Amino acid sequence: MKLDGKSIQAAIMQLVDDYRFDPYQVLEIVKLWIKSWFKKDFPQYKKSNILVNIENDGGVSIYRELDVVETVEDDEIQINLKDAKKIRHDAEIGEKLYINVTPETLELSRIAAQSAAQTIKQNLKNLERERFYEKFQNKEWELLKARVIRVHADTVILDIEWTAVVLQPEWQIPNRVYEPGEEVFVLLKQISKWQWWIILEITQSSAEYIEAILKKIVPELEEWVVNVDKIVRIPGKRTKIVVSSNEEKVDPVWVMVGSKWDRINTVLSLLDWEKIDFIEKIDDPVQFIKNCLRPAQIDSVEIIDKRAIVIMHENQKALAIWKWASNVKLATQLTGYQIEIK
Numbered sequence: 001m002k003l004d005g006k007s008i009q010a011a012i013m014q015l016v017d018d019y020r021f022d023p024y025q026v027l028e029i030v031k032l033w034i035k036s037w038f039k040k041d042f043p044q045y046k047k048s049n050i051l052v053n054i055e056n057d058g059g060v061s062i063y064r065e066l067d068v069v070e071t072v073e074d075d076e077i078q079i080n081l082k083d084a085k086k087i088r089h090d091a092e093i094g095e096k097l098y099i100n101v102t103p104e105t106l107e108l109s110r111i112a113a114q115s116a117a118q119t120i121k122q123n124l125k126n127l128e129r130e131r132f133y134e135k136f137q138n139k140e141w142e143l144l145k146a147r148v149i150r151v152h153a154d155t156v157i158l159d160i161e162w163t164a165v166v167l168q169p170e171w172q173i174p175n176r177v178y179e180p181g182e183e184v185f186v187l188l189k190q191i192s193k194w195q196w197w198i199i200l201e202i203t204q205s206s207a208e209y210i211e212a213i214l215k216k217i218v219p220e221l222e223e224w225v226v227n228v229d230k231i232v233r234i235p236g237k238r239t240k241i242v243v244s245s246n247e248e249k250v251d252p253v254w255v256m257v258g259s260k261w262d263r264i265n266t267v268l269s270l271l272d273w274e275k276i277d278f279i280e281k282i283d284d285p286v287q288f289i290k291n292c293l294r295p296a297q298i299d300s301v302e303i304i305d306k307r308a309i310v311i312m313h314e315n316q317k318a319l320a321i322w323k324w325a326s327n328v329k330l331a332t333q334l335t336g337y338q339i340e341i342k
Contacts, residue, residue, distance in 0.1 A: 027054060029123045036118075038062055038103075045101065047076040063098040129198045132163045136191055143185045143212045144202070148178050158186065158202075171203035174236035176272045185270060187212050205235035213270055214241075217263050218256060226252040229281050232333040236274055238326040240292065240334055244281040253278045275326075279334070289339065292331035296320035308337035317341055 031052040039046050049065035066079040068091050084091035091097055136144070146158040146165065156167040156178045167178075167186060178184070186202040187209040193199070203209055211228055220226045226245050233239040243252040256278045257264045267276060279291050289308050290298040296319035302309040312320060320341055321328050332339050 025127055029127070030054065032123055034060060034062070042101075042103070049077055050101075051098065060102065061100060062102045064101045066097045066099065068093050068095045068097055128163055132161060133191065133193050133198050135161065136188060137193075140188055140190060141208060141212065142188055143216055144188050146184050146186050146202075148180050148182050148184060150180050151178050158184070160186075163198075165200055165202060167202060167204070171201070171205050173204050173272050173274065176204075176236065185213065185216075205233075207231040207233045207239070210239055210241070210267070210271070210276075213267055214256070217266055220250075220255050225250055226255050230334060232330045234324065234326050234330065236272070237324055238275045238277070238322065238330060239271075240277045240279060240330045242279050242281050242334060251280075253280050285335070285337070289331065289335050289337060292334050293320045293327065293339070296327075303337065306337055308335065308339045310339055310341050312341065 031054060034052045034054075035050050038050060038052075045064060051063045051065055053061045053063070055061075065077070066084075067077060068081055068084045069078045070081060070093055072078045072080050079097055081091065081093055084095075084097050087097060087099065144160055146160045146167075149157045149159050149164060151157070154169040154172075156172060158165045158167055172178070184204070186204055187206065188200070189203055189206070189208070190201040191198065208231075210231055210233065214228060215221050218226070221228065224246055226243055228241060229244055230242040231239065241256070243256055245252040245255075264276065264278075268274065277294065279288075279294075282288050282291070285303060285308075286301045289301050289310065293310065296312060296316040298310055298312050298316075298320075300311045302311075310320070319327070328339055328341065
């Protein structure tokens with residue numbers, strides 16, 4: 001494979017277009033690529049410090065860097081003052097001397113081309129990770145838009161801003177079927193960096209994920225007209241949300257549901273139709289317990305310390321308990337009382 005100005009320029013522009021990187025970043029990667037090739041095909045310079053210069057027209061010059069010293073200990077990276085002055089008469093000890101070692105013909109061997117390709121691939125990945133971190137480091141607890149790339153066993157691989165991200169099983173919505181190509185939202189819980197590695201924790205199964213969705217869909221939350229006071233959730237099964245209003249004439253449940261059920265339907269579609277109950281916050285503990293156990297009809301509630309004895313007709317018990325005991329479990333979490341159904 002021969003290298004010339006046009007092919008190098010074309011390679012740089014192709015990388016800029018494909019990865020949307022800064023051209024100067026790509027230029028540095030191409031320099032590393034050429035350096036990798038050069039050391040493969042010219043092993044006599046394997047341990048030398050090599051610098052690559054690329055002109056605007058794509059022309060390439062390759063230089064060997066040597067430290068000018070009084071006594072040479074390593075001739076791969078050093079040169080004595082006497083020999084240095086033969087190359088540049090004003091050379092001094094402590095300076096760096098650059099010797100042009102550009103081959104007459106810039107042609108890559110097959111092995112060198114493979115090595116160079118590996119170098120450029122790795123550096124592109126590193127740049128992608130760095131760019132990803134810079135973009136999202138201040139977006140913890142925000143929703144991110146993602147596309148499903150593939151599903152492998154119980155792990156879902158997502159594409160977020162051209163970066164592959166793993167949605168671990170414990171952070172997925174249980175029993176949800178993820179289809180390659182579909183777009184989903186995930187909540188960014190945490191992002192950190194260790195060397196070149198980006199450590200990312202994203203979720204769809206937390207209560208915070210639902211709150212983030214509501215903030216996206218219900219503008220009154222950002223306007224402080226209504227509040228989300230508490231969310232309890234059994235992912236994939238049921239969620240209960242306590243809401244309140246900062247304005248006397250505003251019904252917070254109605255705001256969340258939407259005038260034509262449009263808001264709740266949007267939320268449900270994003271949650272794979274997980275059941276959601278909105279409950280208005282009230283100070284009366286008896287009525288609050290009744291509301292939390294809806295749609296069951298409650299006859300009476302007796303509170304003894306932190307226990308709530310709930311009396312209802314036999315045909316209402318299944319509604320109060322619900323599948324997987326989800327209704328009564330979540331009501332217990334919301335109210336703080338141990339609910340006993342009689």
